[in-house]
Amino acid sequence: xxxxxxxxxxNALSDVAQYAYAATSVSGARLxxxxxxxxxxxxxxxxxxxxxxxxxxxxxxxxxxxxxxxGACIEDVISTRVLxxxxxxxxxxxxxxxxxxxxxxHDVPSxxxxxTVLGYEGQLVEIEAIAAVID
Numbered sequence: 001x002x003x004x005x006x007x008x009x010x011n012a013l014s015d016v017a018q019y020a021y022a023a024t025s026v027s028g029a030r031l032x033x034x035x036x037x038x039x040x041x042x043x044x045x046x047x048x049x050x051x052x053x054x055x056x057x058x059x060x061x062x063x064x065x066x067x068x069x070x071g072a073c074i075e076d077v078i079s080t081r082v083l084x085x086x087x088x089x090x091x092x093x094x095x096x097x098x099x100x101x102x103x104x105x106h107d108v109p110s111x112x113x114x115x116t117v118l119g120y121e122g123q124l125v126e127i128e129a130i131a132a133v134i135d
Contacts, residue, residue: 004025004026004030004076004078004132004133005023005024005025005078005108005131005132006023006024006026007020007106007107007108007109008020008021008023008024010022018100019100019108019109019110020107020108021109022109023078023108023109025078025132026132026134029133030071030132030133030135031131031132032067032070032072032130032131032132032133033130034063034067034070034129034130034131035128036083036127037059037060037062037063037066037126037129038059038062038119039054039055039058039062039123039124039125039126040058040062040120046120046121046122046123048124049122050124051124052086052124052125053094053095053097055123055124056082056095056096056098056102056127057098059099059126059127060074060099060102060103063129067129070131070133071133071135072133076131077106077108077130077131078108078109078130078132079108079109079110079130080099080108080109080111080128081111081113081127081128081129082095082096082110082111082113082127083115083118083125083126083127083128084113084114084124084125085114085115085116085117085118085123085124085125087114089114091114091124092113095112095124096112
């Protein structure tokens with residue numbers, strides 16, 4: 001199946017970033033805007049309380065059914081924003097590394113942000129995503 005997303009790299013920018021610097025979608029692609037994916041269990045409780053890596057993994061896991069319901073998969077994601085409730089860079093890196101590992105070779109452009117608080121009790125990580133598909 002042909003994909004709508006193309007990751008864009010530039011030799012004019014540092015290669016330190018572990019993601020593509022830009023992404024494009026083909027003309028006529030349908031964009032899918034996911035709500036922030038949270039590390040919630042089916043019963044509504046927060047998974048991995050106190051554990052940035054576990055919460056990042058659960059948030060990615062919870063993205064899959066939302067993507068599938070919209071007719072997409074993780075390879076259709078065109079960009080992400082990872083929100084981490086912490087002032088410590090190490091916590092942000094822990095969450096980012098888990099998200100990056102879950103995306104594998106599909107290293108989409110991503111913004112990593114430290115925030116003061118997230119919406120659910122004990123929540124440390126939330127992931128926003130946009131996807132593009134060809135219908």
